[in-house]
Amino acid sequence: MRASEEQLRGLMISGLDGDAGDHAALLRLLAPLLRGFYRRRANGCEDDIEDLVQETLIAVHTRRATYDRDRVFTAWLFAIARYKMIDHFRRSRRLQPIEDFEDVLIAEGFEDASGARMDIDDLLETLPDKQARMIRATRIEGLSVAEAAQADGIGESDVKVSVHRGLKSLMMRIQGGGR
Structure with missing residues (x-):
């Protein structure tokens, strides 16, 4: 089952307020969402996709304090994901057109x-x-x-x-x- 924007945003805010369980639940829900996002864009092997998912989850965790509670959570998430994908393509010298x-x-x-x-x-x-x-x-x-x-x-x-x-x-x- 796919989590809604409201559910993800609620878990993010709860995690920011100190609920470690909700923060862990958020990261678990984000993994399949990010896999689908990268699978449709990366045209790479599964290892690359998993690397991107892990890098993005780490960025969400380490940069969670930058999230503006009044904004759409998924927009913030997918902005991070796009930057991680661009960085990955630059590192691997496989720059590909990305739908922008x-x-x-x-x-x-x-x-x-x-x-x-x-x-x-x-x-x-x-x-x-x-x-x-x-x-x-x-x-x-x-x-x-x-x-x-x-x-x-x-x-x-x-x-x-x-x-x-x-x-x-x-x-x-x-x-x-x-x-």
Whole structure:
């Protein structure tokens, strides 16, 4: 069974408040989630995937004090995971293209013109909840449409429509045509 954002965030906060059992439970729940994340992106051997999972779990443990309790936990987690994957590819000299959600959201030339990066969490908060959840699930967490539909209890076509409408709305905002 896949843990929800609320469950993971609750365990993280409880662990930060000193509950070692909840912290251990969080790390146990994160391992299969991270394996799936890396398996879909790393195109490597199982040893590489396990190394990345362990490195990420260690980073979550050692950097847990940097987690902002008011933010989405999985966004923080997958940011760490992406950095660990990039570092791994650099070390092994196997740089591969990595799907970067920010590239989809940032209009051409926006970053150079403004000199700033957009905070994806803040941007997603401008969307209706279901659209934001489905974009997070499929584009950030790397779930398939079927996995996201099952996790949220909705149909696959609903996931596809939500992602499409959400990305279209975000692109309009970024390009200056939206609110």
